[in-house]
Amino acid sequence: MASSSSTPRFSANDVTVIFFLGGPGSGKGTQSANLVRDYGFVHLSAGDLLRAEQVREGSQYGDMIKTYIREGKIVPMEVTVALLSNAMADSLATNPPPAGTKARFLIDGFPRKLDQAVFFEETVCVSELVLFLDCPEDVMESRLLKRGETSGRDDDNAESIRKRFRTFVETSMPVVDDFQKKGKVVAVKATGSVDEVYGLVKAGIEQRGVHPR
Numbered sequence: 547m548a549s550s551s552s553t554p555r556f557s558a559n560d561v562t563v564i565f566f567l568g569g570p571g572s573g574k575g576t577q578s579a580n581l582v583r584d585y586g587f588v589h590l591s592a593g594d595l596l597r598a599e600q601v602r603e604g605s606q607y608g609d610m611i612k613t614y615i616r617e618g619k620i621v622p623m624e625v626t627v628a629l630l631s632n633a634m635a636d637s638l639a640t641n642p643p644p645a646g647t648k649a650r651f652l653i654d655g656f657p658r659k660l661d662q663a664v665f666f667e668e669t670v671c672v673s674e675l676v677l678f679l680d681c682p683e684d685v686m687e688s689r690l691l692k693r694g695e696t697s698g699r700d701d702d703n704a705e706s707i708r709k710r711f712r713t714f715v716e717t718s719m720p721v722v723d724d725f726q727k728k729g730k731v732v733a734v735k736a737t738g739s740v741d742e743v744y745g746l747v748k749a750g751i752e753q754r755g756v757h758p759r
């Protein structure tokens with residue numbers, strides 16, 4: 547579980563956390579694979595962790611998570627933050643960073659709500675940067691409908707996509723705006739090809755001192 551004290555579980559002196567935000571279908575998962583390969587990030591997708599918890603035998607949250615995801619709603623933050631915090635601890639225990647380097651975590655699709663951002667930074671770790679993929683809804687919608695032909699995701703259908711877009715605009719964009727005011731956001735236009743977007747991502751993070759590893 548996340549610590550209940552006001553000291554974060556992980557120090558930003560030992561661990562680098564980059565939040566990776568962007569609308570549904572903007573390409574976070576796709577670009578994360580590139581960043582893991584070239585920059586030594588550990589990729590933690592909040593959505594993937596929730597989907598795994600949903601189907602975990604004995605989980606008390608399975609039904610609740612299923613409903614929230616289909617409706618495009620934000621699962622109560624205690625559940626998601628505990629999953630992320632424990633995944634970070636597991637990763638550090640099983641796959642510690644090379645001596646003399648900080649572990650790098652790319653936290654994909656989180657925080658999606660202002661209170662999650664505050665709670666995570668107070669109890670788990672303060673973030674270094676927020677990488678934001680900026681993509682119009684018509685592009686995201688066509689990507690998601692295409693992905694839905696094979697993804698098996700409960701929320702890759704027209705009705706869920708509409709709800710996810712609404713949640714993103716109303717609840718998640720304020721998180722990006724808040725981090726923007728703090729000077730932490732690297733925003734990248736995400737309408738080009740996968741390679742074009744990756745070129746912009748690399749340039750953006752390297753300008754902020756994050757280099758290949």
Ligand SMILES: Nc1ncnc2c1ncn2[C@@H]1O[C@H](COP(=O)(O)OP(=O)(O)OP(=O)(O)O)[C@@H](O)[C@H]1O
Pocket residue numbers: 568569570571572573574575576577593655689690692693736737738739740741743
């Ligand atoms: N730049 C791109 N051009 C065209 N298709 C893309 C691009 N980036 C990703 N895709 C495709 O769009 C779909 C959505 O991408 P991805 O899963 O990476 O998005 P996401 O931001 O993680 O979405 P979600 O928030 O729903 O998890 C995938 O099928 C992926 O292959």
Ligand SMILES: O=c1ccn([C@@H]2O[C@H](COP(=O)(O)O)[C@@H](O)[C@H]2O)c(=O)[nH]1
Pocket residue numbers: 570591592593594596614615616617618619620621622626654655656657658701710
């Ligand atoms: O912090 C989070 C992240 C995700 N969710 C729920 O999961 C789905 C799917 O997330 P993806 O990032 O698209 O995989 C999202 O729509 C939310 O319902 C969440 O509740 N909290």
Ligand SMILES: [Mg+2]
Pocket residue numbers: 574575591593655
């Ligand atoms: Mg994704």
